[in-house]
Amino acid sequence: MRIIYLSLVISFAFFACGGKQAETETPETNNFADAQAALAEGKSAAEVATLLMANFKSVSDATTGSLDTVASKDYVKMANELSDKFPADTMAALPLYKSAEVVRAMSDSRRAAETYQRVYDRYPTFSKSGEALFMLGFTYDEDLKDLDKAKATYERFLQAYPTHSFADDTEILLKNLGKSDAEILRELEKRAEGEQ
Helix, strand or coil: CHHHHHHHHHHHHHHHCCCCCCCECCCCCCCCHHHHHHHHCCCCHHHHHHHHHHCHHHHECCCCCCEEHHHHHHHHHHHHHHHHHCCCCHHHHHHHHHHHHHHHHCCCHHHHHHHHHHHHHHCCCCCCHHHHHHHHHHHHHHHCCCHHHHHHHHHHHHHHCCCCCCHHHHHHHHHCCCCCHHHHHHHHHHHHHHHC
């Protein structure tokens, strides 16, 4: 049950930023022009990140939840530029982490994995560094079906974050790596029968 809950939570997180429900495109406006100007003017990572996150909601339509592809691409571009300019400043970490979620919602799993890896590597003290590593493993597992990389990443996560709130879920994901939902359900049913 916990793995089902985790899947629902993760799915909600991606669809909350627009998901893949129905993509829309707004007219050619840059919702992140203020952040872009601040970055060009040499403002601090904190100032640019604040401007970028203030308009994050524009990546999806608030009423329909559909992904706005133009705004999403603009956001991802700006988050990466911010991170490239401030690769050691954790104020740039949250926009980059969110960009991985956006890219994953845009169904570009390989790029999402690269971004989660970048968050983990560049910002080891960032509060969501562990979640970035977990999501890297989850993306390898669920989206890219690269079970070897998923296994190695899940194991690295457990070694680095043994008490993280996702540790139990990671152990379950590792145990069920490569199994179909039907196989997992049969095992749960057998276990439930044995407990009666």
